[in-house]
Amino acid sequence: xxxxxxxxxxxxxxxLVLLVALALRLNGVNFGLPALNDPDELMFQMxxxxxxxxxxxxxxxxxxxxxxxxxxLALVDVLVFASGWAGGLWVSPKAFADMIYFDPTWVxxxxxxxxxxxxxWSIWLTYRLASELFDRRVGLVAAGVLAVNPLHIAYxxxxxxxxxxxxxxLLVALAxxRIARGGGRRDLVLGAxxxxxxxxxxxxxxxxxxxxxxAYALRLARGEESVGGTIRKLALFGVLAAGFGLxxxxxxxxxxxxxxxxxxxxxxxxxxxxxxxxxxxxxGWYLSGPILSSVGWAGALAALCGLVLMARDREAxxxxxxVPLAFFALFCFQTLIWERWALPxxxxxxxLVALALxxxxxxxxxxxxxxxxRATFAVALLAVLAPQVAQALVEGRVRRxxxxxxxxxWVYAHVPPHSSILVxxxxxxxxxxxxxxxxxxxxxxxxxxxDMLRGKVQYDQIENARDQRSNVDYGTMNPKVRxxxxxxWAVLTQYDRYAAERETFxxxxxxxxxxxxxGVIVATFAPVPGEVGGPIVRVVxxxxxNTARTGTLPPVRD
Numbered sequence: 001x002x003x004x005x006x007x008x009x010x011x012x013x014x015x016l017v018l019l020v021a022l023a024l025r026l027n028g029v030n031f032g033l034p035a036l037n038d039p040d041e042l043m044f045q046m047x048x049x050x051x052x053x054x055x056x057x058x059x060x061x062x063x064x065x066x067x068x069x070x071x072x073l074a075l076v077d078v079l080v081f082a083s084g085w086a087g088g089l090w091v092s093p094k095a096f097a098d099m100i101y102f103d104p105t106w107v108x109x110x111x112x113x114x115x116x117x118x119x120x121w122s123i124w125l126t127y128r129l130a131s132e133l134f135d136r137r138v139g140l141v142a143a144g145v146l147a148v149n150p151l152h153i154a155y156x157x158x159x160x161x162x163x164x165x166x167x168x169x170l171l172v173a174l175a176x177x178r179i180a181r182g183g184g185r186r187d188l189v190l191g192a193x194x195x196x197x198x199x200x201x202x203x204x205x206x207x208x209x210x211x212x213x214x215a216y217a218l219r220l221a222r223g224e225e226s227v228g229g230t231i232r233k234l235a236l237f238g239v240l241a242a243g244f245g246l247x248x249x250x251x252x253x254x255x256x257x258x259x260x261x262x263x264x265x266x267x268x269x270x271x272x273x274x275x276x277x278x279x280x281x282x283x284g285w286y287l288s289g290p291i292l293s294s295v296g297w298a299g300a301l302a303a304l305c306g307l308v309l310m311a312r313d314r315e316a317x318x319x320x321x322x323v324p325l326a327f328f329a330l331f332c333f334q335t336l337i338w339e340r341w342a343l344p345x346x347x348x349x350x351x352l353v354a355l356a357l358x359x360x361x362x363x364x365x366x367x368x369x370x371x372x373x374r375a376t377f378a379v380a381l382l383a384v385l386a387p388q389v390a391q392a393l394v395e396g397r398v399r400r401x402x403x404x405x406x407x408x409x410w411v412y413a414h415v416p417p418h419s420s421i422l423v424x425x426x427x428x429x430x431x432x433x434x435x436x437x438x439x440x441x442x443x444x445x446x447x448x449x450x451d452m453l454r455g456k457v458q459y460d461q462i463e464n465a466r467d468q469r470s471n472v473d474y475g476t477m478n479p480k481v482r483x484x485x486x487x488x489w490a491v492l493t494q495y496d497r498y499a500a501e502r503e504t505f506x507x508x509x510x511x512x513x514x515x516x517x518x519g520v521i522v523a524t525f526a527p528v529p530g531e532v533g534g535p536i537v538r539v540v541x542x543x544x545x546n547t548a549r550t551g552t553l554p555p556v557r558d
Contacts (some may be wrong), residue, residue, distance in 0.1 A: 475508025
């Protein structure tokens with residue numbers, strides 16, 4: 001029998017892995033702030049602010065549905081307010097609201113740090129799952145691979161529901177392992193609880209329930225369950241999961257008109273920069289894109305070997321494999337493609353890589369001296385981890401240096417005070433400057449940003465004006481209200497994206513061409529691979545700004 005790797009019996013290695021994971025996720029976690037380079041962050045945070053300002057338990061948005069994410073943000077916001085109030089930073093909830101609408105860093109950064117916490121939790125849960133299914137060595141290596149995964153790091157640094165949902169998915173898998181090994185009603189109830197929370201965090205994570213199905217199928221195959229008993233338990237599991245989900249997110253039913261509206265808005269056949277193709281084309285995009293970049297070539301080869309090894313283990317194959325395979329199939333048959341949709345695959349990929357590397361040490365090199373085995377294992381592990389770390393560091397640098405912040409610096413240096421500026425991204429970093437801002441919002445037209453923020457805009461106001469548009473920008477604005485836009489300057493972040501997909505979005509592209517015809521591009525900021533991220537940003541000067549009345553958002557929904 002091959003000598004085990006000695007670190008498997010100590011507790012410090014997993015602590016070290018989590019410390020490395022924390023350092024990588026804190027590296028540049030404040031990127032862009034106070035500007036919001038990821039527009040969805042504001043949507044999640046506005047749901048939390050809506051609950052606190054109501055006060056209400058209705059998050060007012062159910063697209064993902066992200067209920068648990070919005071509730072978690074609301075709790076974080078309460079803690080931030082209480083800490084600031086105790087420290088004398090603000091004297092009332094109104095003063096706190098004024099502060100965060102002027103500089104959202106006060107709530108965005110703590111919200112991102114909360115996501116970092118969920119990212120670390122998912123690494124710990126991956127360690128536990130792999131340790132339960134195989135041994136602590138596989139668990140430790142799997143945790144290490146996930147700790148340096150660039151895709152996982154990126155989405156642990158922004159406010160989204162994905163990493164939270166991955167945590168609940170892993171908790172379901174752990175419950176499934178206990179069920180497969182003779183667990184009783186408590187494990188079924190816990191599995192249903194975690195699945196319910198996973199679903200109301202992000203809809204597709206209902207697929208996590210396949211792990212429980214695999215556990216009962218395994219018990220049935222071993223003669224430990226009858227067919228009728230298996231059906232009854234799985235039915236009970238489904239009912240409990242739905243019940244727990246509704247308890248966690250009751251407004252899915254209580255506010256079902258908004259649910260239907262949000263789901264209709266999410267179901268788009270095309271999305272700027274994210275339109276997919278055939279299932280085979282989508283499969284190639286995911287495999288060669290987010291999946292390959294998250295583990296590297298050495299990691300991908302190890303994952304393939306690990307897949308063969310896991311397929312030979314009945315328990316792991318029944319519990320682990322159905323979930324990522326179902327996710328992958330689901331993504332391939334969607335009309336849209338998103339890098340973040342590959343995130344639920346990352347724990348399973350990490351376990352597959354770890355399984356292959358430990359097998360390399362134990363089986364393939366069993367006849368070599370112990371020191372040679374360990375040295376070969378270390379080289380193989382380094383071949384997997386080093387490209388991941390390098391990629392993560394490059395991507396972190398790119399996030400910290402963005403074209404939108406470069407455009408902001410240019411505006412500060414060149415645009416005269418009191419000018420009116422049309423902006424298309426959430427450029428809170430410009431608010432402290434002496435300018436007037438216009439923001440295009442669907443059917444509302446160009447609204448005055450400062451008036452909008454003074455009125456404490458709610459997300460459902462934007463949602464009503466947005467009217468199911470996938471993007472909020474000048475190109476998608478109702479042509480009838482373009483007269484509300486009369487800027488002296490414009491900072492355009494979407495024009496080049498529409499230009500690249502003009503055949504899919506001809507009307508939006510034409511709107512930009514007409515706007516640019518009236519002005520002069522005075523500065524352009526383009527991304528640089530490995531150095532600068534973001535879209536191509538163009539600063540446009542118009543010879544004369546008109547004085548047309550700006551648009552207004554619809555009133556807050558009762």
